[in-house]
Amino acid sequence: MSYFRATDPFPLESADHTKLHTFYARLAEGRLVTTRCSTCGATAWPPRGFCGECASDAFEWVDLAREGTIHAFTVQDTGLPAGFDGPRVFAIVKVDGLRVFATVTGTDPATIRIGQRVRLAPIRVSDDPKGNPRYLPSFTVDRA
Amino acid sequence: MRNVALVGAGVSKFGVRKASYRDLIWEAGKACFDSLPVVKPKDVEGLVVGSVMPERTAFQSHISSMAAEALGIRPSALSARTEHMCASGTVGIRYAYAFIAAGLADLIMVLGVEKLNQPSGDEAILNMGTGVDREWEAAFGLTAPPCFALAAQRHMAAYGTTDEQLALVGVKNHTHASKNPNAHFNKGATLDQVLGSRMISSPLRLFMCSPITDGAAAVIVASEERARDLTDRPVWIRGSGQALDGFQLTSLHEDYAHWPAMKRAAESAYRAAGVGPTDVDVAEVHDCFSIAELIAYEELGFCAKGEAGPFVAAGRSDYGGDVVVNPRGGLIGCGHPLGATGVAQAAEIWAQLRGDAGARQVPDATIGLTHNNSGMGEHIVMIYGNEPT
Numbered sequence: 300m301s302y303f304r305a306t307d308p309f310p311l312e313s314a315d316h317t318k319l320h321t322f323y324a325r326l327a328e329g330r331l332v333t334t335r336c337s338t339c340g341a342t343a344w345p346p347r348g349f350c351g352e353c354a355s356d357a358f359e360w361v362d363l364a365r366e367g368t369i370h371a372f373t374v375q376d377t378g379l380p381a382g383f384d385g386p387r388v389f390a391i392v393k394v395d396g397l398r399v400f401a402t403v404t405g406t407d408p409a410t411i412r413i414g415q416r417v418r419l420a421p422i423r424v425s426d427d428p429k430g431n432p433r434y435l436p437s438f439t440v441d442r443a
Numbered sequence: 444m445r446n447v448a449l450v451g452a453g454v455s456k457f458g459v460r461k462a463s464y465r466d467l468i469w470e471a472g473k474a475c476f477d478s479l480p481v482v483k484p485k486d487v488e489g490l491v492v493g494s495v496m497p498e499r500t501a502f503q504s505h506i507s508s509m510a511a512e513a514l515g516i517r518p519s520a521l522s523a524r525t526e527h528m529c530a531s532g533t534v535g536i537r538y539a540y541a542f543i544a545a546g547l548a549d550l551i552m553v554l555g556v557e558k559l560n561q562p563s564g565d566e567a568i569l570n571m572g573t574g575v576d577r578e579w580e581a582a583f584g585l586t587a588p589p590c591f592a593l594a595a596q597r598h599m600a601a602y603g604t605t606d607e608q609l610a611l612v613g614v615k616n617h618t619h620a621s622k623n624p625n626a627h628f629n630k631g632a633t634l635d636q637v638l639g640s641r642m643i644s645s646p647l648r649l650f651m652c653s654p655i656t657d658g659a660a661a662v663i664v665a666s667e668e669r670a671r672d673l674t675d676r677p678v679w680i681r682g683s684g685q686a687l688d689g690f691q692l693t694s695l696h697e698d699y700a701h702w703p704a705m706k707r708a709a710e711s712a713y714r715a716a717g718v719g720p721t722d723v724d725v726a727e728v729h730d731c732f733s734i735a736e737l738i739a740y741e742e743l744g745f746c747a748k749g750e751a752g753p754f755v756a757a758g759r760s761d762y763g764g765d766v767v768v769n770p771r772g773g774l775i776g777c778g779h780p781l782g783a784t785g786v787a788q789a790a791e792i793w794a795q796l797r798g799d800a801g802a803r804q805v806p807d808a809t810i811g812l813t814h815n816n817s818g819m820g821e822h823i824v825m826i827y828g829n830e831p832t
Contacts, residue, residue: 310582376641377643402584
């Protein structure tokens with residue numbers, strides 16, 4: 300038997316696997332959405348199926364802006380997990396007052412600055428075991 | 444509450460070990476029982492094992508029972524595993540402390556063990572991603588270094604902390620580790636070596652980071668009556684505090700150079716112990732990255748907010764200074780076998796407060812502190828003394 304890895308680090312995004320599947324379906328359309336508690340109105344990041352403020356499990360999806368600003372970032376050159384290459388830019392992006400963790404892609408890492416405006420640019424990662432496409436949020440710097 | 448003490452301790456060799464998960468358990472268990480020959484495995488009433496990811500690294504769960512059998516312990520009062528990422532070991536010590544303080548047991552071993560190195564190095568790092576949020580962080584390739592890099596960048600921007608000050612933590616802890624035969628690294632390091640080491644995640648360089656390490660450690664925890672019966676030099680648990688701010692990066696304090704949960708955990712522990720920061724002679728703090736040790740000086744009250752860089756540069760956290768921080772070499776010098784780290788910290792304080800630390804001995808140490816975290820927002824502080832509270 301060969302040495303093998305039985306799982307990968309990407310979420311199982313389809314409706315078979317998560318009640319948050321709408322997030323990924325919208326992301327595939329280029330939209331960034333999150334949950335708003337239907338009971339108390341609290342908007343969360345990341346999306347959640349249980350409200351930590353009022354303990355309700357009723358929620359609705361709301362669109363977020365497709366643009367934000369870089370609140371903090373770091374560039375990792377080495378020591379990345381299997382399947383990930385450096386240099387890799389990890390950022391906290393402020394979107395509609397929420398802090399969103401994502402990568403910054405399609406941009407020279409040396410040019411990234413705190414406060415810079417970035418635009419949603421979802422990336423496709425490997426398909427799930429049933430062949431469904433999977434996406435993750437990422438941001439890119441707009442060319443002026 | 445009853446008084447509770449450490450009465451025995453032992454640590455395996457830390458490193459990239461040609462050893463199985465069980466070999467490491469045997470090594471730490473042997474070293475611990477050797478430290479207290481009057482106690483045999485059959486005398487131990489309980490076992491708590493701190494271990495984070497043996498399911499991935501050793502294809503093994505059911506850890507406490509496996510370790511108990513490996514060591515000949517037949518638990519009659521407590522058998523449990525604790526998993527709290529990098530703080531699993533200290534969480535285990537707190538369980539033993541609470542059980543004994545409450546009168547539910549009199550003699551418990553706490554063992555921490557981790558076999559992190561794998562045939563594939565980048566798989567070992569991939570496994571570390573299980574410690575952050577899989578769906579919202581690890582899926583992006585996030586592991587610990589970039590998280591702490593955000594704190595380092597913010598500390599530098601807000602307080603003028605320099606690359607050299609970050610490096611001096613690495614120099615100090617590698618130098619301390621050179622006097623610890625159980626440390627992962629024994630060669631020491633110069634400032635030029637640390638500043639010249641390769642960049643991991645800006646501004647953190649290799650010698651400012653803890654490595655991927657295998658190892659185990661064990662302590663024996665006892666009630667006052669049993670402790671006084673077993674040894675004339677028990678090391679007393681005087682206080683303990685734990686606090687959490689958040690798990691995901693996006694739910695922590697917006698200023699990543701502020702770790703308020705650590706301050707709250709320290710305040711709880713100091714209050715329980717009846718001591719303050721200036722009373723601490725020796726501290727084992729969680730320097731998973733050099734920035735973490737700098738922020739620890741501030742949140743533990745060893746210096747004011749923003750003054751950690753000058754504090755380390757003036758030698759105030761080294762022998763001859765205000766408080767000796769990480770005499771065993773810290774996580775940077777000893778390595779960080781997750782579940783073992785908190786227990787190894789306690790083992791060092793046990794040796795220091797008994798005056799048994801040899802070349803690493805902090806003169807006249809009577810109050811010791813351990814700090815173990817599992818992310819920037821999750822902290823535990825323990826305070827030990829050579830007299831009970």
